[in-house]
Amino acid sequence: xxxxxxxxxxxxxxxxxxxxxxxxxxxxxxxxxxxxxxxxxxxxxxxxxxxxxxxxxxxxxxxxxxxxxxxxxxxxxxxxxxxxxxxxxxxxxxxxxxxxxxxxxxxxxxxxxxxxxxxxxxxxxxxxxxxxxxxxxxxxxxxxxxxxxxxxxxxxxxxxxxxxxxxxxxxxxxxxxxxxxxxxxxxxxxxxxxxxxxxxxxxxxxxxxxxxxxxxxxxxxxxxxxxxxxxxxxxxxxxxxxxxxxxxxxxxxxxxxxxxxxxxxxxxxxxxxxxxxxxxxxxxxxxxxxxxxxxxxxxxxxxxxxxxxxxxxxxxxxxxxxxxxxxxxxxxxxxxxxxxxxxxxxxxxxxxxxxxxxxxxxxxxxxxxxxxxxxxxxxxxxxxxxxxxxxxxxxxxxxxxxxxxxxxxxxxxxxxxxxxxxxxxxxxxxxxxxxxxxxxxxxxxxxxxxxxxxxxxxxxxxxxxxxxxxxxxxxxxxxxxxxxxxxxxxxxxxxxxxxxxxxxxxxxxxxxxxxxxxxxxxxxxxxxxxxxxxxxxxxxxxxxxxxxxxxxxxxxxxxxxxxxxxxxxxxxxxxxxxxxxxxxxxxxxxxxxxxxxxxxxxxxxxxxxxxxxxxxxxxxxxxxxxxxxxxxxxxxxxxxxxxxxxxxxxxxxxxxxxxxxxxxxx
Amino acid sequence: xxxxxxxxxxxxxxxxxxxxxxxxxxxxxxxxxxxxxxxxxxxxxxxxxxxxxxxxxxxxxxxxxxxxxxxxxxxxxxxxxxxxxxxxxxxxxxxxxxxxxxxxxxxxxxxxxxxxxxxxxxxxxxxxxxxxxxxxxxxxxxxxxxxxxxxxxxxxxxxxxxxxxx
Numbered sequence: 001x002x003x004x005x006x007x008x009x010x011x012x013x014x015x016x017x018x019x020x021x022x023x024x025x026x027x028x029x030x031x032x033x034x035x036x037x038x039x040x041x042x043x044x045x046x047x048x049x050x051x052x053x054x055x056x057x058x059x060x061x062x063x064x065x066x067x068x069x070x071x072x073x074x075x076x077x078x079x080x081x082x083x084x085x086x087x088x089x090x091x092x093x094x095x096x097x098x099x100x101x102x103x104x105x106x107x108x109x110x111x112x113x114x115x116x117x118x119x120x121x122x123x124x125x126x127x128x129x130x131x132x133x134x135x136x137x138x139x140x141x142x143x144x145x146x147x148x149x150x151x152x153x154x155x156x157x158x159x160x161x162x163x164x165x166x167x168x169x170x171x172x173x174x175x176x177x178x179x180x181x182x183x184x185x186x187x188x189x190x191x192x193x194x195x196x197x198x199x200x201x202x203x204x205x206x207x208x209x210x211x212x213x214x215x216x217x218x219x220x221x222x223x224x225x226x227x228x229x230x231x232x233x234x235x236x237x238x239x240x241x242x243x244x245x246x247x248x249x250x251x252x253x254x255x256x257x258x259x260x261x262x263x264x265x266x267x268x269x270x271x272x273x274x275x276x277x278x279x280x281x282x283x284x285x286x287x288x289x290x291x292x293x294x295x296x297x298x299x300x301x302x303x304x305x306x307x308x309x310x311x312x313x314x315x316x317x318x319x320x321x322x323x324x325x326x327x328x329x330x331x332x333x334x335x336x337x338x339x340x341x342x343x344x345x346x347x348x349x350x351x352x353x354x355x356x357x358x359x360x361x362x363x364x365x366x367x368x369x370x371x372x373x374x375x376x377x378x379x380x381x382x383x384x385x386x387x388x389x390x391x392x393x394x395x396x397x398x399x400x401x402x403x404x405x406x407x408x409x410x411x412x413x414x415x416x417x418x419x420x421x422x423x424x425x426x427x428x429x430x431x432x433x434x435x436x437x438x439x440x441x442x443x444x445x446x447x448x449x450x451x452x453x454x455x456x457x458x459x460x461x462x463x464x465x466x467x468x469x470x471x472x473x474x475x476x477x478x479x480x481x482x483x484x485x486x487x488x489x490x491x492x493x494x495x496x497x498x499x500x501x502x503x504x505x506x507x508x509x510x511x512x513x514x515x516x517x518x519x520x521x522x523x524x525x526x527x528x529x530x531x532x533x534x535x536x537x538x539x540x541x542x543x544x545x546x547x548x549x550x551x552x553x554x555x556x557x558x559x560x561x562x563x564x565x566x567x568x569x570x571x572x573x574x575x576x577x578x579x580x581x582x583x584x585x586x587x588x589x590x591x592x593x594x595x596x597x598x599x600x601x602x603x604x605x606x607x608x609x610x611x612x613x614x615x616x617x618x619x620x621x622x623x624x625x626x627x628x629x630x631x632x633x634x635x636x637x638x639x640x641x642x643x644x645x646x647x648x649x650x651x652x653x654x655x656x657x658x659x660x661x662x663x664x665x666x
Numbered sequence: 667x668x669x670x671x672x673x674x675x676x677x678x679x680x681x682x683x684x685x686x687x688x689x690x691x692x693x694x695x696x697x698x699x700x701x702x703x704x705x706x707x708x709x710x711x712x713x714x715x716x717x718x719x720x721x722x723x724x725x726x727x728x729x730x731x732x733x734x735x736x737x738x739x740x741x742x743x744x745x746x747x748x749x750x751x752x753x754x755x756x757x758x759x760x761x762x763x764x765x766x767x768x769x770x771x772x773x774x775x776x777x778x779x780x781x782x783x784x785x786x787x788x789x790x791x792x793x794x795x796x797x798x799x800x801x802x803x804x805x806x807x808x809x810x811x812x813x814x815x816x817x818x819x820x821x822x823x824x825x826x827x828x829x830x831x832x
Binding site: 093121187219236237238242243244245272339342346349354356358359361362365366369370373374376377380381383385386387388390391395414415468472475476478479494495524526527528593608610611619621 | 694695696707714719720722725727739760761762763764765766767771772773775776779780782783786787788790791792795796798818819821822823
């Protein structure tokens, strides 16, 4: 008997039982008004977390102990793999990634049960029952369709090793963030469901969901940034985002979460958008399930590979049940989802926030359509087509420009109502400044309409946001008798949501400019060179000197071959770059590229070797990518802003207003 | 970083020779005519690898893509137009080798979906905003005293008017 496999498999089976018990005990406890049953249901969720942790630790142990009798271990690991890389083996392959997904989800659920559930007596049983059912559905897959603990009848002497594309340090951080980000959407979903089921549709669930939604937003965003960075430094096509079905699946749930983070402000302050907010959190989770289904089943790559996948049809049913249940719940509660107040004026901050969340939904619909269209084309027309970057850039580019303009507009508008004079004061200066900046860029030779529009939008965002910071700092400084500069840091403590949120907007503006620079103004060159020959791109000369090699002898890498390429600009040496290729013992047909990067604030030099012959004649690709560094800098600002936005608001509200807020919510 | 010694380089070249089947196939000598080479590279950017997912021909290194690159150059030299060449590959490998989605036939459904999504969201949103604007209900007193900083809001608004007056 294999002890590790038995322990792991029984942990998962017990976890499935505990999850079903959590759901059953919550429903029964609620019906019978039995407190002990309700508490037992909550603890069963904690037990699920402990049991899945046990399963993960067991699989980790099996990976470290080279227990190749477990089929999954043999397929994703091998004896000479480094310990750190075995962490990546843990979540590679179908069973591994599903286990990681379920484990991560159970940890979020346990944290939710400990932190939030005791504070929501109105909806605790409903939330816990939802959590139990959701995690039971995934545990069911792990137990019956894709068990990571299946024992193979023949024990191989060594494992197959990790898929070459995953043998990269980026793979140690990118998938955990992405998977955790996707599963974390279950918490806002459970809160929204609890609100619908219990009928407590005032602001209570929204207040509790905000922190969890912010977590989803941050973790998913970081996952996407890391994915872009990994693609950029590993895949060798010079870009970081290719509108791949898998990438689209990762960004889809993020959009309704962003919409919710904006729309919830309107619900909290004005009691509007109640239905809309429920729709957004339910949609986010449905899209996260769709993403897993899409990635796990290979649906979009080909309908045929989907039909062959074991979990594909199961996930399709799961997705269908989630979507239908969400719709039924919302329609059932529609009568209670009436707004308690209305807009004073279209020229208000409320309008900006509402428009933002609409835009996010429109973007999600467009991306979803583009991602799924090849499936319909193949099913209905038997035509296998590709919906790739040209389509998405064409339709999403303008939507991103609209987003920048909406950020600028929404930030400039005051709450409730803007007088025409105030509108002029707030909108005219940034519009004129952005227009002048665009005119200057045009005079300097920038002719691409989309590039000019996006840059103008980004500049407007930066100006409007800076004005808000400066005006606020001045006001606080005046009240305290200090300078604006001294008062500025206290803004983040005073109203972390608002000033943290503005910080995220600044990050988006910086990233927008980086995207324009690196996609529209990229230069690409390719040459086949004998040692000593050179070629050029945008003023740089790339001279190929020779091939060299290394034998790392770990992680299944047999050999790494590098092309030494000296880069000069106007006769001055810039760098010696070494792009190469990596060959794997167990995957002879899958050599991976080693990208060489020379990064600076203005441009990245990006080199990639396609291949060479016995005489050392090599095919080299060179990309000059302007401003890519700012994408990572903007991403850093964005994440920092998201972290700042966690802070509790320390503003003291007048007691009367507080009382009436509660009254209006009751 | 451990640098390679001479024997290792010899080994590498040997390995290179062994791996020639996969690596040498990846090479396509550029056309001697720079005009044709530029045209060829432009065509490569409009095509996708028939075996990989979403991998553009110009950056894909599989043997089949090397063949395609070779054929593009041969046909251009023989006088074919870029459109003919793209059509040739489309007939050979199916519509999925086209990077750009042709706006014809069933594909128009996708563009219709995009248009319908935008119209639906804009229409529903516009209707909601316009209908919500009419104040039929009294605004609660707490409306501006939510979680955000109402005092600062008022201050910023005053700040603006003070500057305008000055």
